[in-house]
Amino acid sequence: MLIHTVLDMAQAVPVPNPEPIAPPGLEKPINTILGWGKWGVIVSGVAGLLICGAQMAIGRKNRSSFAADGASGIPWVLGGLSLAATASGIVGMFLG
Template sequence: MLAHYLAGAAIELVAAPTPPPAAPPGLEAAGDLFIGWMKWILIVAGVGGLLVCGIMMAVGRRNRSAFAADGAAGIPWVLAGLTCGAVAAVVVGAVLPG
């Protein structure tokens, strides 16, 4: 009897409606603009971050090897941030399919 009740409850949970995402009226253009700005900021910050790492490595070559090592250690962090930004839409689309 309990198994029958639990099976019925599970069917009710599975049958819950899942409408696709919809932008509020008038905000779709603002949302696209905001995401575009964030992508632009990511590109500028990524280029700047890699340039800073390169400058640190070049300046720290002689007698300041710790400075060069810090620059080299920053490269994976910059690349990880760029990767997160590049796959953000894919990950969100996989977690919340529309």
């Protein structure tokens, strides 16, 4: 009975949920670092897809396992790009 009363009281107290605010002076450097990370992911994604395409083109004749390795790498590259594209939404879902 006492536990239920305590739980009811805890639910009645509003929990503050402030908006995220960058510490003074850190907003610009952090945005620069995040921009570098985004640029790195884009470059890596393009390079990964080019490498997969090259493996498939090279493995077309008499190297079918090499072509299959290139084709099997495409979902991994696209998965990594998708994760990077949705990263802020995923983090916001858990912290929002």
